Amino acid sequence: MSPGQIAALVAAGAFVLLVLLLAIPLLKLGKTLDEATIAIRKAHENTDPLFTEANQTLTHVNTQLERVDGITANARAVTGNVSALTSLFTATLGGPLVKAAALSYGVSKAVRARRKAAESPNKHTRRRPRGGKR
Template sequence: MSGSDIAGLIAAGVFAVLVALLAVPIVKLGRVFDELRSSIRTLSDGATPLMDEVTSTVSTTHEQLKRVDGIAANVSDATANVSALSSLVAATIGSPLVKVASFTYGVRTAWSQREDSSRPSGRRSR
């Protein structure tokens, strides 16, 4: 064996040691990726039912909000109807009612003045 053969053999041995030293971190990195894959699978398996439940909850909430909107619209319509009715009653009955009240006040005032004038005031005569 010549010197170049021995140098080549030493270089091959050093290269083999270098490959062995690099193989250990690569194997460990492979295990990390396996664990990561299993963790992602577990997370995905747990998240799928959760997303289904959230979707169901959002759908139910949407339906309830539609009902509340319908109720709110009915209440708004009823409020408008009551307001229109009270305005109509005030316009129809309000003015004549004020006139009747004024008339009765006038009659009571006149009646009380009449009674006051029919009574003698001051001293009594004997």
């Protein structure tokens, strides 16, 4: 054997050893990819019921939102009716009620002033304005 043939045999042996050393991680990587594929398949199979239930939940929520929208519209209509009724009440009875309240206040003040004047006959019954001329 010549030195070139020996070098070729050593190189071939090193190459076989390298292939064997690299084969182990490649086999492990293949198993890992198989397990990942199985996990992805299972996850895909389990998501169908989840999506179905989520869709049913969203449908139920939309139904409830439509009901709330109807209630809100009715509340808006009631608010408008109450506002109109308040305006009508203020327009028809507000002015006369204010006048009646002012009249009752004036009458009660006058009655108090007369009673006070009747209790103290020596004092002047009329008050003079402040800072005014005599």
